[in-house]
Amino acid sequence: MANGYAGKILKVNLTKKEISVIDTAKYAEFGGGVGMGAAIFWDIAVVPGDWDMQDAFDPRNVISLMTGPLAATGVPGAGRTSVCAIASETYPTPLFHRTSFGGRFATMLKLAGWDGVVVHGKAAAPVWINIINDKVVIEDGSKLWGLDTYEAQDQITSAVSGRTRFGQQWQEIGNEYTTLMPQIVCIGPVGESMTKVAALIHGSGVSARTGGFGGVFGSKNLKAISVIGTGGVQVADPAGLVDTRLWHTRNFPKITLAQPGASACMTCLNNDRRRNSYYGGEAMCADEYWYMGKQEPGSFSSRDPEALMRGASIAIKWGICSWATKFGGAITLPVPDAPKAYKGMVPMEPGIGWYIKYLYEIGELGPGKKIDSYPLPMDQWDTLKFRETFCDAIARRIGIGADLANGYLEAAEKWGRLEEDMNNGTIRLPAWGASWHHTLPGVDWAYSYIMMSGDPVWHGFFGLTGGGGFGGPATYTAEELVNMMAKKVIPFDNDPIIFSNTWKGDEAFKTGIYSPYKAKMFAWARRFAGFYNESMSFCEMLLPVFMGSGPGNLAGPSPELEYRYYKAVTGSKESFADTMETGRKIWNMERAIRVMAGRHRDQEKFAPFMHMPGATFPISGPKPVYLNGKWSFESHNDLYLDREGVEQFKTNFYKLEGWDTKTGWPTKKTLEKLGMKNVADLMKSKGKLGA
Amino acid sequence: MAESEKPRDKVKEIGRREFLVGSGAVIAAGALAAGIPGTTEAAASSITYPKSEGYIVYDSRLCLGCQSCMFACALTHEGVANPSLSRIQIIRDAPSFTKYPYDVVMSVCRQCVSPLCVQVCPTGACHVDEANGNIRRIDQKKCIGCKKCIQACPQDPHKTIWNPVIKKSAKCDLCEGAPYWNEKGGPKGKQACVETCPVKALKLVTEAPSQTDINGYDLNLAPPPPKAKPQGFVLPKQATDKAAEKGGN
Structure with a gap:
């Protein structure tokens, strides 16, 4: 296809161990990323009509990791990987959800000649997918299963790049060369055990942290996808692209690009993070405030940055969704008229970590209490040790960890607290069990x-x-x-x-x-x-x-x-x-x-x-x-x-959208006007078309 | 496709020595002791060249590793976004577990005062361009693809690069005559890598940096430190004050 597209999408059926190629041109009308991912999901998961999409861990779930045409072209910030599938994290039922992650995976996928990777089915035993340019192998992942995300990525890097000395050698692949290293997206133990709070992890600090897609990987026995490529991406107007970059850089440097000496998490460019972080070259962004040792007013810059990053590395290594399981949030502020559970001080994103502390404080949760906290050392809630135990308990479904592995609201429901805590505002999940973000006042x-x-x-x-x-x-x-x-x-x-x-x-x-x-x-x-x-x-x-x-x-x-x-x-x-x-x-x-x-x-x-x-x-x-x-x-x-x-x-x-106001379903007219007659026809056949 | 085929069997590391053995090239033993500029000087001491009027220096601690320069270089020279064809290589450890400042290696052509790549070229393709500020560059029309310039480069990784499609070498030319570069290049012009670096970690200078110090091109280019102010997000003072006035709950 050129003009930003690699031209082909990799499709892997883990059940049948089949590797095939989808022509990107078939989905060009959807642009790329989530657009293509959704359209491919429709074709593979919806059209056959044999799956009700009510179980994210069903082998028929189709998870796509898609790039856009601007990835790997030097366009700042356009290298995110879009992920979509039926998500496990949503409540009360799994829902079609999309998320994304930064880093270099999308860039490398394009350099290897792929616009995306689509995975469905379930492997009989743990595997990882190894992409080296055009060559794709479903590798044995049994020795990686059980490793944390750092260990797994280290081992895959060694397997792919052998003894290539970082920073000193060109690696020969076929007849081509690169100084770059393989890029890997993987899951940790929290994903392997198919919990609903597992993230996809890439590198030392990048995660797709909403949706619970780590559990979807786990349900497919898929530990990781690794990619290295030596190619390039053809663009329509190389000189014009560089000119646009100069126009961007010269006219809007301070508000849209990294600054010299910058250290905040928004220095992203080509989806890079700051370098000088606790554990390597990529800061953990939102994961950095998963660990919140103190609930006090202030910005997260006021807290011990090393402790925050050490906490983040725990979340990343275990592969847990830092958003859903938060212990507080980036910022804690007094909120006028806040529900009394917060005592006036509301953390911006009170997740599962915050909720169990609240239940502990009101005497409902603890050792030997109505909700037994074993094995969590609740008296050490503020510590990094607690965070480790928390992840371990969820990953191995030990004690209270088994409840938490099933999700925030599922746990509250099991404990008989869901209705009360939803109605009084203690649980601040705006809809579908998703964590609070900047939900209001915008x-x-x-x-x-x-x-x-x-x-x-x-x-x-x-x-x-x-x-x-x-x-x-x-x-x-x-x-x-x-x-x-x-x-x-x-x-x-x-x-x-x-x-x-x-x-x-x-x-x-x-x-x-x-x-x-x-x-x-x-x-x-x-x-x-x-x-x-x-x-x-x-x-x-x-x-x-x-x-x-x-x-x-x-x-x-x-x-x-x-x-x-x-x-x-x-x-x-x-x-x-x-x-x-x-x-x-x-x-x-x-x-x-x-x-x-x-x-x-x-x-x-x-x-x-x-x-x-x-x-x-x-x-x-x-x-x-x-x-x-x-x-x-x-x-x-x-x-x-x-x-x-x-x-x-x-x-x-x-x-406004041309949807039926009684059902919220798109109408035939709307879909056909958008060139989606086939979608309308299928919806009609299932009685799902708006009137 | 075989399921169990191990990638390491198919992906081999390529070092300078393998390049030499593979091509059968003969280079003075002194030049093999790569990365030691003193040796470079010794090997090339019998020939002198007019100095380049431009050198790109860098700050490996300031660099974010975004590789904007690599894409800009490949786009302006080759018309394709291919980092493997970039004359500048910014190498980040992956999965980025190496701690700052060792997580990024900046591999930038030094426009050497004593350029071995020029010296060993059998056809004059790699030459000193006296009409354009004495930059060390490769005329690909004359390049026969012998790779001697790559083998001779005393840096690791080598700064002269190989284009496997056209089977010719390439190297940094300070964007002089880069076909997809709408600015004037060369020592008196602008370079795509320098211009697109968002953190000013690359800079063109006119004086040759130290040729004997292996880190002679890696300089402190950081701007003066800003006045003390909090990093990261800053609390909305207005919101905090108002909430505090109301007594929280």
């Missing part, structure tokens, strides 16, 4: 939770505030901000009201967070994220950047920057609006899969605490609101959602 983020399968992990609109949050005080008015943004959001441009966040009274329904305007903002976010972040694989922490760097420079480079890179690599003649339409198509493909797996409007609801005071985490700055014909900034730290309002929003959104 309602577009919150709506993603219910419409998808949990956390969208998309910060695009997070910073559209009047200062505060992660930024300084505003040097612009709310009106200036929304007018600037209104120019960017094609095809919903020139309508600044879509950025209004009014949440009280009738205005919330007319122009605010439950209105048809907000439906447009949310739809734009999904289409943009679906295409540029999840399928072109731009790291969403790097791009989009909608706002500029300071006074007189309010507008940031997005989405023009992403679009320029896309054009230079692919040579596409599409307009930006065309790419957004592809984003819509990807969004509908995801929707179709979810509907076929049972999704209905009635299920798309928030957990009770989202409708109670204390729902918001007060980290975001004031939001623009349109009230009485005027724009202003308004703090939304006391925001919570109205049930009727959410239902109204759903109706507005389904209508």
Whole structure:
């Protein structure tokens, strides 16, 4: 295919030990990444019609690790690997979910000549997949099974690269050469034992940490995938691509690229992390605050960084989902009207680790208590030793570990606490059992939770505030901000009201967070994220950047920057609006899969605490609101959602998307307009097509 | 496809010695003691060349290992994003378990004052370009693919590289005449690797760095340290203050 694509996708059937090739061109209309992954999932897992998609560990689950056309072309931040499959982590049932991870796996996969790897079936015994350019071997993984992720990667590196001396030699592969090393994605013991809280791990500090896809690897007896390649990627306009890079570097250096001497986790470029971390060349990003020894107000920079990174290395080595099992969160703040379980101090992401401490404090959990904490040393909860024991207990399903291995809400349900703790807000999982993130007050983020399968992990609109949050005080008015943004959001441009966040009274329904305007903002976010972040694989922490760097420079480079890179690599003649339409198509493909797996409007609801005071985490700055014909900034730290309002929003959104407002299912007309007649036909045959 | 075939049987390491043995090339024994610039000087002492007017120095502690320079080099010279064809190699340990600062090796052509690659080239393809600031470069039209320039490079890994598709050598030319580079290259121009490095870990200088110090090109290019301020995310002061005013719960 060229123009950014390797042209072929690797398909591995572990049951039959079959290795085959999918022509990437067949799925070109879905762009790449999640778009292609979802379309391939549809063809392999949904079309045959013999699987209800209710068990993530079923051998029929199809997990794809996909790249985008911009990977391995030198485009900053475009080297993420998109992962999608039926996820184990969601509650009450497994759901079609997508996540991604950074590092160098996607880049190396492209250099080896592959746009992605699709795995289905189940091996009879542990295996790992060894990709060396065109050569693919299903290797015996019995000696790797039981190893932590660092040990496994070390052994695979030795097996693939032999005695090549790092940094001193070129390695010969066939008739070609490289100085680079194999890139590996693998699971640890937490994944091997098919828990619902297992991550995919890559390198020393990169993880796909939502969805529980580590358990999906484990269910397939798949320990790892390793890849090394010596090739390259043809791009449409090499000189134009380098020119775009220079335009980017020279015009927007401070807000979109790493800085000299930078050490924060967002120095990513080509998906690299900072180098000077505790255990090697890649920082652990979000995993760094899995270990939170103290629950006190402050940023994570105020805590002992070495302890945080040592904690992160524990999570990474065991291969646990650091997000679901968090002991606190990046930041702990006093939240007005917070549920009493938090005593006023709410960690941003209270996961399983936090919950068991809470149950211990109220006397429900402990040695010999109603919920026996064996083998966890609850009196040492603050320590790294506790974290090790926690992972070991889950991996080996020892004592309370067996409950925790089945998931956060499943454990609460078994202990008879689910209803009470969900209703009083103790358990802060907004929807589908997914962890809190920046879920509120940015309602577009919150709506993603219910419409998808949990956390969208998309910060695009997070910073559209009047200062505060992660930024300084505003040097612009709310009106200036929304007018600037209104120019960017094609095809919903020139309508600044879509950025209004009014949440009280009738205005919330007319122009605010439950209105048809907000439906447009949310739809734009999904289409943009679906295409540029999840399928072109731009790291969403790097791009989009909608706002500029300071006074007189309010507008940031997005989405023009992403679009320029896309054009230079692919040579596409599409307009930006065309790419957004592809984003819509990807969004509908995801929707179709979810509907076929049972999704209905009635299920798309928030957990009770989202409708109670204390729902918001007060980290975001004031939001623009349109009230009485005027724009202003308004703090939304006391925001919570109205049930009727959410239902109204759903109706507005389904209508905008061309979905049946009663069921939330896409209609024939909508799908056919998107060129998805085959999808519509199958849905119709199963009685799942919207009216 | 065989299931149990071990990759290590098929993937062999290639060292400078193997290059020599494989090609049957004959090089002065002194040049084999690779990585010792003094030896390089001795081996090439009988011939002198006009000095290059440009050298790329680097800071291996500042480098993030993002390999932007590698992709930029391959794109501007070959028109393809192929790191194996890049004249600059940024080598990161994988899976990155080596601790900073040993996790990244920057392999940058030194534009040697006494260039063995030029000296051993039998056709004059690898030459000193006196019309363009004396850069040491390879004219691929004259290259016969004998690999002698690769074998002679005293650095590990060798800085002259092999293009297996066209079966010719290539090396850093400071972007002089790079076909996909819309800027002026050469010692008085700009280099794609330097321009795309986001952390300024590469720099063009006009004076030859020390040829006897093996780390002579690895310099401290870090900007002055910023005034003390917290790293990572910073708490929203406004939000904290307001929450505190309300007494938390």
